[in-house]
Amino acid sequence: xxxxxxxxxxxxxxxxxxxxxxxxxxxxxxxxxxxxxxxxxxxxxxxxxxxxxxxxxxxxxxxxxxxxxxxxxxxxxxxxxxxxxxxxxxxxxxxxxxxxxxxxxxxxxxxxxxxxxxxxxxxxxxxxxxxxxxxxxxxxxxxxxxxxxxxxxxxxxxxxxxxxxxxxxxxxxxxxxxxxxxxxxxxxxxxxxxxxxxxxxxxxxxxxxxxxxxxxxxxxxxxxxxxxxxxxxxxxxxxxxxxxxxxxxxxxxxxxxxxxxxxxxxxxxxxxxxxxxxxxxxxxxxxxxxxxxxxxxxxxxxxxxxxxxxxxxxxxxxxxxxxxxxxxxxxxxxxxxxxxx
Numbered sequence: 001x002x003x004x005x006x007x008x009x010x011x012x013x014x015x016x017x018x019x020x021x022x023x024x025x026x027x028x029x030x031x032x033x034x035x036x037x038x039x040x041x042x043x044x045x046x047x048x049x050x051x052x053x054x055x056x057x058x059x060x061x062x063x064x065x066x067x068x069x070x071x072x073x074x075x076x077x078x079x080x081x082x083x084x085x086x087x088x089x090x091x092x093x094x095x096x097x098x099x100x101x102x103x104x105x106x107x108x109x110x111x112x113x114x115x116x117x118x119x120x121x122x123x124x125x126x127x128x129x130x131x132x133x134x135x136x137x138x139x140x141x142x143x144x145x146x147x148x149x150x151x152x153x154x155x156x157x158x159x160x161x162x163x164x165x166x167x168x169x170x171x172x173x174x175x176x177x178x179x180x181x182x183x184x185x186x187x188x189x190x191x192x193x194x195x196x197x198x199x200x201x202x203x204x205x206x207x208x209x210x211x212x213x214x215x216x217x218x219x220x221x222x223x224x225x226x227x228x229x230x231x232x233x234x235x236x237x238x239x240x241x242x243x244x245x246x247x248x249x250x251x252x253x254x255x256x257x258x259x260x261x262x263x264x265x266x267x268x269x270x271x272x273x274x275x276x277x278x279x280x281x282x283x284x285x286x287x288x289x290x291x292x293x294x295x296x297x298x299x300x301x302x303x304x305x306x307x308x309x310x311x312x313x314x315x316x317x318x319x320x321x322x323x324x325x326x327x328x329x330x331x332x333x334x335x336x337x338x339x340x341x
Contacts, residue, residue, distance in 0.1 A: 001028040002089070002295060004066045005058050007079060008034045009043045010176075011093045012168065013120070014070035018047065020288045021068060027292060033058055035071060055079070059086035066295065069093060072176035073183065077102040080117075084109040089116045091291050094187040096308045098178045099316050100333060103309045110305075118291035118301060119308045121191050125287070127280035128257050129192060132246060134281065135255055136196060140266040142252025147196050148232040149189035150245040156181075156210070156217045156237035165211075167237060172213035180215025182207070183315050186235035190221075193233055194310045196248060197225040204327045205318035210238045221318045233314075 004027050006018055021027045031050045034040025044051035052058050058067070059082055067083050069076065069092035077097045083090050084106065096119050097103045110117045123129055136144060155167035170176050177183060182190075182205070194200070202224045207216035218236035225231060234245075246257040253266030263274040285293070290301040313333060321328040 002026055002065050002292065003028055003030045003063050004068060005030060005052075005061075005064050005088075006032045006043075006047075007058075007067050007069045008036075008071040008075075009039055010035070010072050010170065011070040012171075013093055017068050017070060017091070017093070017120075017288065020286070022047075024288065024292055026296065027066075030064060031058065035075070055082070059083065059088070065089060066091070072170070073098065073178045074176055077106065080106050081109050084113050084115050084117075087113055087115060089291070089295050091118045091288055092120070094119055094121060094191075095183060095312050095315060097312055098183075100309060100313050101336075103312050107305050107309065116291060116294045117305070117308070118287050118294070118303065119311070120287045121187070121303050121307060121311070122287055123188050123192055124195065124303055124307070125284035125290075127283050128246065128260070128262060129195075130281035130284070131262065131277060132248060132255055132257065133195065135253075135264060136248065136250075140253050140264065140268050141248055141250030141255060142267070144196070144227065144229045144248060144250045146230050146232070146247075146249040147193050148234070148245065148247040149193045150234040150242065151185055151188040152181075152234065152236040152239035152242040153185065154238060154240040154242075155185075156213070157240065158211070165237065171237075172215055172217075174214050177215060179315065179319055180207070180213065180219070181217050181235050181237045182219040182221065182318055185237065186219055186221075186233065187311055187315070189233045189235055190314045191307055191311045192246065193223065193231040194307070194314065197223065197227065197229050197231045199226040200224070200231075200310070200314060200317075200330050201226050202327050202329045203314060203317035203321050205321040207322040208236075208238075216322070219318070219322075221314070221321075223314065 032044035041051045066089035156165040205221045208218035221233040223231035243259045248255045256263045317328045
């Protein structure tokens with residue numbers, strides 16, 4: 001079994017990842033570390049494992065082979081770098097890091113130390129995405145001209161039960177998150193659109209601050225791709241009842257996905273009617289399962305370092321665009337990275 005440490009219960013998915021680890025017969029949770037000692041001790045007690053106060057003690061523990069990272073996003077770089085240099089395999093909540101410069105530093109350390117890295121990008125394993133990718137790859141849409149993807153919920157909307165919304169208050173603190181809705185929930189439409197759109201050329205973003213938090217709670221991002229396609233990425237914490245949306249338009253077809261409803265119109269099928277597929281591709285193993293299999297040398301993950309880096313690349317460019325109020329080219333971000341070397 002792979003002896004594993006849990007790093008922090010800060011993120012809302014931490015409990016979910018712990019449960020996944022408990023249910024995986026090849027993983028064993030051995031200890032908990034948390035930057036919030038009281039929270040960490042309570043969680044460790046719930047899981048029936050020790051709490052370790054000092055991170056260095058975890059990294060120096062030769063029995064610990066892997067770590068699951070749910071810390072504040074701002075801590076990702078330092079913790080993931082230290083884990084890689086300590087020869088620990090790493091599973092982390094999105095995003096990998098706040099900048100492409102930090103991502104490149106992490107990816108270099110991962111390669112040099114021969115450890116397996118996985119960032120949780122779960123929707124790349126979902127049947128609707130696999131169907132969309134297959135449809136595009138088969139040429140049923142022709143040349144793709146536009147992609148629109150939306151993932152949003154009402155986590156920041158006040159209610160009688162939750163005056164600040166149902167998300168934890170620290171999700172609105174920039175010094176912990178590094179951003180707001182886009183860097184968290186917006187990661188999903190970013191990495192999906194990245195896969196479908198290919199290499200990005202430029203980004204233009206608009207952020208809204210509906211409830212006056214220090215980070216945005218609503219975001220729209222326009223991405224221009226090298227292929228000539230345009231991507232519209234939408235996310236937010238202020239939308240009640242908003243369905244998942246993925247729309248792909250091309251010169252020879254259109255694919256519409258709204259939650260579990262899928263419709264395809266293509267010149268290569270019956271051009272006058274919408275085709276509703278009744279058989280979707282089988283779901284791929286979730287990122288944690290793929291990570292475990294890669295550690296054991298069973299198979300290569302379907303998610304790559306390119307996916308992880310490109311997610312941060314669009315986030316970084318969008319944040320800069322929203323701040324300065326203009327289009328930002330990907331070349332600008334890459335030049336900025338090179339200047340730091």
